[in-house]
Amino acid sequence: MNEKLYLEDEENLGTQTEENYEQVYCRPNTLTDVPFHYCPGCGHSVVHKVLMEVVEEIGIQEEIIGVAPVGCSVFAYHYMNIDMQEAAHGRASAVATGIKRVLPEKYVFSYQGDGDLAAIGTAETIHTVNRGENILMVFINNGIYGMTGGQMAPTTLPGMVTSTSPYGRDVSMVGNPIKIADLLCLLPGAYYVTRQAVHNPNAVRKLKKAFMKAFEYQKQKKGTCFIEVVSNCPSGWKMTPVETIKYLEEKMFPAYPLGDLKVPKN
Amino acid sequence: MENKTNKNGDARLMKGNEALAEAALRANIDAYFGYPITPQSEVIEYLTREVPNRKEIKTVVLQAESEVASINMVYGAAGAGARVMTSSSSPGISLMQEGISYIASAQLPCLIVNVVRGGPGLGTIQPSQGDYFQATKGGGHGDYHLIVLAPASVQEMADFVFDAFKLAEKYRNPAMILADGALGQMMEKVILPEAGSLPKAPAPWATTGKPKDRDHNIITSLFIQPEEMEKVNLRLQEKYEAIQSEVRYEEIKTDDAEILLVAFGLSSRICQKTVDLAREKGIKVGLLRPITVYPYPYARLKELANQVEFMLTVEMNAGQMVEDVRLAVEGKVPVYFIGRMGGMILSPEDILHKVESVKEK
C-alpha cells in the first residue's frame, strides 16, 4: 500500500503529525504517482482508478498487460502501473490479440474511446469479439472525439453539437449513433457485455463489480468481455462537470441504457 | 536436429513461399499473423496445414481480418517479447504501413515478408520489383528504415528468414524480406536450415507482466514533447548508422569487369546469364547484386565506379534502385537503366542488347 498520506487541511501540516491520522484512503499501488492529465470532471480518471483498484484487489498486477488507444487516454500507460502497450488508432484490440495469443496465461485488456473502437477500429472490434479473444475490452463512450478537440463521434447523439456537427448531428447525412455493444452481443464470442457509468458512487461500485467479473471470466478463459462505460467529456461537450451529469442522465442514458446486455447462461 | 551432420538430409524441392514458411517454423517463431493475398498465400496455407500436425511446434498461426489487423497483432506480440512475423504482397503491405511505422518507432523486432506483385493499385499478381522505394526508403510516415533483405532463390527465401530475425533482434528493428511473385511461386532445391538453431536473446523491455522488482514496461511510439521526440529520432538514426555495417552483396566476375550490371532479387538471376552471354562475345561484364537493399552497398559501388566504363541497373520496375546506384557513384560513371513493368520479365538477351547499344554510343 502507498504510504503517502493525503492531507486536505494544508494549514494543519505544521502542527499535526502523520500519527494523528488514521489512513482511510490511498491511491492503489497499481496507479503511478503521475498526476492525470485529464480535464477536471472527466470520466477517464475515474475509470482508470476503478480499473486499477480492481487489479490491485484481485492481485494481478504482475500478470496483466494493458493496451492504451489513440484518444484522450493515450497516456493511460503513464498512470497505470502495469506493463502496457500503446496501439495505433483503432487497433488496440488487434494489439491485445497479439499479446494474448503469445501470453495466453496473462490477463490482457484494451481501453478505447468511441472513435477508436466504434469508428476507425470497427473491423478489429467485431473480429476480436467474434474470435472470442479471451480479453477484456473497456469501451469509453463519451459521444465525442475528446482528444482532437470535440469532433463528432460515431456515438454522438442526434442533434448533438460538436465541432464537425456545428448545427447538431444530422442523421440523414451521417447516420444514427452506433450502439456497438448491442451489435457485439450477437456474436457468440462475446461472453459478457455490459454498459456501465461513473457519474455517481453507485455507478462506480457497479462498474467495479463488472471489472471483477470480467477478470474472473478471463481467468476461466470464457471469451471476450466487453464493458462499455457511458462517460462524459466536459471540454468537448462545452459543459461544466455538473452539467455533464445532467446531460448523461437526460440524454445519454436513454440512448445508451445502462445494465447488462449479455450475461453468461448458468 | 538429427540431421546435423548430413545437411542434405533436409534438401527438398519446394516453392519459395513454402520454403520460407518452413524456415519460419524452424526459426521457432512464436506467432504468425497474416491475411491471404496472391502471390504469397502459400505461406499462411502452409503454416495452417503444418502446425496442427507437428506436436513439437507451438507457433500461433492466425488468419486476421485484414493486413491492418495482422500488423497490429505483430506489434502486440513483438512488444510482448515474441518472435513474430507476417507476410503479404504489395497492396497488403501498403495497408500495413501505419503499423510498420509504429513498430519501427517502438523499436520492436519482427519480420515482414513482401512477395511483390505488379502495381500500382490492384495491379497484377505477376512478379514485380515495384515496391523497392517503399521497402528501402521507409514506406510509412516518419524517419525510419527497415532492414531489407532481397533473396534471389528459393534457398535464400528460407535462409533469409533466419538472417532477418537475427538482424531484427540484434537491432530491435523490423526486418523485411523483399521477394517477388516469381520467387514465391517457383520451385527449386532448397536445403532447409536446422530447426531450433536460431537462439533468441532475452527481451527485458517486453510487456510480459510487471514483476515487483522492476518498473512497468511500456511499448509506445508517442513522444509528445519535441525535445524527447528528437532524441528518439537521433537514437534511431544512430541505429541506422550502425546497421550500415550489415551490408551484404554478391559480386560475379567483377574482377576484370569493364561494364557493371547492378540488379537485386530475380533480376540478378537473369543478369547472371547476361554476364555469361556477354563474355562469350568478349565483352567483360560483371554483376553486383545487393543482398541487403537497406543497408545498401553504396561504398562498393563507388569503388567499382573507378574501374568500369558504365553501369547498367536492371529492375522489374520503372527504375527505382537506379537512384541509389547514381547516388553511390556520384557521377563518376554513367548509370543506365533497363527494366520492364507490369509483371513482365526481361530476358538475358534484352539486357545484352542494352549493354551493346550503350557500348556503341
Ligand SMILES: Cc1ncc(C[n+]2csc(CCOP(=O)(O)OP(=O)(O)O)c2C)c(N)n1
Ligand atoms: C490514423 C489516425 N487518424 C486520426 C487520428 C487523430 N485522432 C486522434 S484521437 C482521435 C479521436 C479519439 O476519440 P475517441 O476514440 O472517442 O477518444 P477520446 O479522445 O474521446 O477519449 C482522432 C481522430 C490519429 N491519431 N490517427
Ligand code: SF4
Ligand atoms: S477532452 Fe474530454 S475526454 Fe479528453 S480529457 Fe478532456 S474531458 Fe476527458
